[in-house]
Amino acid sequence: MSGRELTLLGEGRVELLGRIPRSSNQTFLVRVSCGDDSAYAVYKPEAGERPLSDFEPGLYRRERAAYLLSESLAWGLVPPTVIRGEAPLGIGSLQWFIEGDFREHYFTLYADSPETHRDLSQIALFDYVANNTDRKSGHVLRGHDGRVWGIDHGLCFSAGFKLRTVIWDFAGDPIPETLLEDIAPLADAAPPEVAELLDDAEVAALKHRVQRLLRERVLPVDRTGMRYPWPLV
Template sequence: MPELDLGSTLEPDDPTVEAALAAGDIEVLGRIPWSSNATFVVRVCRLGQRLTAIYKPERGERPLWDFPAGLWRRERAAKLLDLQLGWTFVPPTVVRHDAPLGVGTVQYFIPSDVNVTAFDLVTQPRWATDLARLAAFDIVANNTDRKAGHCLLGADDRLYAIDHGLCFHTEEKVRTVLWDFAGEPIDAELRSLLGAWSTESIDPEFADLLDGDEVSAMVERAHRLAEAGILPSDPTGRRYPWPLV
């Protein structure tokens, strides 16, 4: 059986990627068997462009007691937060209502070495700044599921972050493998940015994806982080996802 070509004709930073993901024809290539929800590898084609992407339909979600159906909204909101912070950790992610299995997100596929996780990267000083920023991202997003395998070292030698369906809850629920950075100072530029946020100043699309209390809680978390000036710690020692990878 020939190896499946997962290459894309556009790089993730190409300004036309989002438009291609949002309007291209979608072909399902296969299902990712180890995902807790139905997750598919797809090919998206538009105007001669070919992209490999990950499709997460609402229809394939397992019901959760603490998060409502429609985790795709949180996947897209995570990309908005990434953009709001001026970072590029989250791959291009769009909402598709016309996808083969119904509404869900389509996210650019990042080729990476699956054997390299956050546990490997945290031992390398060159990734300290990016990982600390990602730790701050997770605090603002209230990420309940930052597994080590959700941190990808892309083939382009950049850090990426995926799987954000369990974010933005109003209750404090952070569970992450990035507690190594607790107590690290937050740079002045980020503190100023977070401290200036308001529900009126952030991207209005947040209001289409999250309810009002969730948006307000996100802004409040940003303010608390800015005021503290350092990354928080886990006094319980138990706020880790499972499995860790």
């Protein structure tokens, strides 16, 4: 994606179009416009967050942190995401809307599109690094151009290990050497732009997770059989 997306998200006029159904927190489809150029985005305001016992308010910061982490790795798994303070319902995240066939999701892609398996296993690795607590099948999208994306990262980066995901089909597979090289710097320090959105304990936990991956060199295995989100899709 080009700088156009970040310009529209970061500087465009935000027009509220409607609420996206079946989301735990209030999530909205918006149009962002700069002059004659416009596009759709997903808006998650802090004011629409459901209170949680294990995450502080401000999940929008984690949405932004996940995008920045993906970009720091040059993986491009998370659509462009910014934080906007002057949006219609107050501060929140704005994420580029991915156009695609929404009948597709992780389960269908894994079963019917083996060409996506490399991308899907990379998302599994990303989710371990980010400690994603909510990787439902519907949080994996394929755009009209065939590119695979991961969305909905508000419940990531907890200091306590909370990984819950539907992507266990690659468990125990060796992590490609190139991906280990990509994540290796995170064993020593999180990117500053990511760290400033998290607290010290969360940054330390991220480093420890990467250190473990570098030692074991395989994708994580769920030995409990319980690390699944609900609902699955």
